[in-house]
């Protein structure tokens with residue numbers, strides 16, 4: 511079976527991820543590169559494993575997590591769909607069977623909150639892991655020197671996020687997103703402004719996995 515390690519070492523994947531990141535950097539968006547992809551891959555695998563996914567599906571979601579933003583190499587607009595098609599082509603070229611590659615294609619094509627929906631267990635774990643990665647290290651250095659008013663809201667929210675962690679509660683089975691925000695750098699309302707739709711999608715994704723989704727900000731449970 512093709513593993514996430516095989517995918518990470520593939521020359522075509524490396525080239526496409528390089529172009530995805532350079533395009534996102536040119537647009538001035540938050541980091542979407544190897545760091546983000548690796549975190550999403552790991553968290554998505556942990557979520558699916560903890561809700562009962564078998565080893566095979568856990569490996570598939572790790573691959574989906576690593577490749578989910580490669581469509582940014584084509585264009586930010588529609589990156590979920592273009593990335594899904596790219597991933598399918600790469601994975602079948604690497605020798606993955608068509609069914610597994612199609613599972614990953616579906617998950618990547620549905621990971622974005624604009625038109626994505628949790629249509630499978632792999633898609634659901636990917637959505638939650640992707641939306642959970644909010645962290646100050648994602649903000650580019652040229653924006654960290656700006657005042658709060660000059661930064662865009664995504665930078666402000668990410669810059670204020672001291673810690674972000676998603677886990678499945680060992681007793682209740684709830685999927686908990688726990689975020690620590692520095693409210694001096696960004697009001698919690700800013701977080702809600704950009705994350706409301708994403709959190710709604712996370713709730714639906716958790717429901718697909720048969721779990722409840724909880725959001726905890728600065729130790730306060732909000733849902």
Ligand SMILES: [Fe+2]
Nearest residue numbers: 578579621622
């Ligand atoms: Fe994305």
Ligand SMILES: [Fe+2]
Nearest residue numbers: 542578579640
């Ligand atoms: Fe992402």
